[in-house]
Amino acid sequence: PEEIPTEKDVEKQEKVIAVVGVRGGVGASTFVSSCAWITAHELDRHIALLDLDLHFGTNALIFDLEPGRGLCDALENPGRVDGLFIERAMIKESDKLSILGAEASLNEPYAPDPAAISHLLNELRQNFQNVIMDVPKIMASQHPMILSESTDIILVTDLSLAATRDTIRLLSLVKKVAPDAKVFVLANRVGTNAHIEVDPKDFEASVEAEISWSLPFDQKTMVMASKTGKALPQVASASKMVNSLRDITKQILGIEEAKEKKSLLGLFKKSA
Numbered sequence: 001p002e003e004i005p006t007e008k009d010v011e012k013q014e015k016v017i018a019v020v021g022v023r024g025g026v027g028a029s030t031f032v033s034s035c036a037w038i039t040a041h042e043l044d045r046h047i048a049l050l051d052l053d054l055h056f057g058t059n060a061l062i063f064d065l066e067p068g069r070g071l072c073d074a075l076e077n078p079g080r081v082d083g084l085f086i087e088r089a090m091i092k093e094s095d096k097l098s099i100l101g102a103e104a105s106l107n108e109p110y111a112p113d114p115a116a117i118s119h120l121l122n123e124l125r126q127n128f129q130n131v132i133m134d135v136p137k138i139m140a141s142q143h144p145m146i147l148s149e150s151t152d153i154i155l156v157t158d159l160s161l162a163a164t165r166d167t168i169r170l171l172s173l174v175k176k177v178a179p180d181a182k183v184f185v186l187a188n189r190v191g192t193n194a195h196i197e198v199d200p201k202d203f204e205a206s207v208e209a210e211i212s213w214s215l216p217f218d219q220k221t222m223v224m225a226s227k228t229g230k231a232l233p234q235v236a237s238a239s240k241m242v243n244s245l246r247d248i249t250k251q252i253l254g255i256e257e258a259k260e261k262k263s264l265l266g267l268f269k270k271s272a
Helices: 007-012 028-041 070-076 083-089 114-127 137-142 161-177 200-207 219-228 240-253 255-271
Strands: 015-021 047-051 097-100 130-136 152-157 182-190 213-216
Touching: 015 028, 015 137, 015 240, 028 047, 028 097, 028 130, 028 152, 028 182, 028 240, 047 114, 070 083, 070 097, 070 114, 083 114, 114 130, 130 137, 137 161, 152 161, 161 182, 161 200, 182 200, 213 240, 240 255
Parallel strands: 015 130, 015 152, 047 097, 047 130, 152 182, 182 213
Antiparallel strands: none
């Protein structure tokens, strides 16, 4: 008979989570930073945050940190990347959350070697239980192996017509390059431009996938976070938005599923 995983089993499961914003400004980086902070500070798990927007990444900035040259060094010198390199190159937001990002020069083209990215991901998997990546859609299309090496892929979108089109294209890419990954669609900033938003049912029919989660736009909370240089969960822990982000993070990591299966197993034993 198939064994039912316990919470400890789920804790051992390796997660490599790719988050792709289907359009600029849909809130993918805010989602990534929030999930990473919740994982580290509330769920007490080690997590690496990899910001693959090499020129304009904002995840370090969200935590009021300087990204440094760690990511550029790792991609330019893959042969040097090992556990010690990772420890020195990453910025520690806390004991459980480490960030690897870059601010590559705008004066010269920068095209990372796919093999260097793959090697870096492998080293991060060896050193962290969970890895969450902020993947610009251009990076996802140019380096699809990033998606193929992910266990979970989250497409963050709004409900605009353009985002509907891009979600269709990205879902098609994911289906081709990462058929075994769990795929989720997060509708974010819902209600921001209600007059031009596609109806959620029409959106789902168009993309041929369900909206996994829907987050309304909370302007007050967002402004508060941007002014303080902290992640959303730090400044508005009890807000509806953060409670939703908390639930989403647990679902991605399999925590809710584990508890549910564990309780079902207990009921089965009691009735036996």
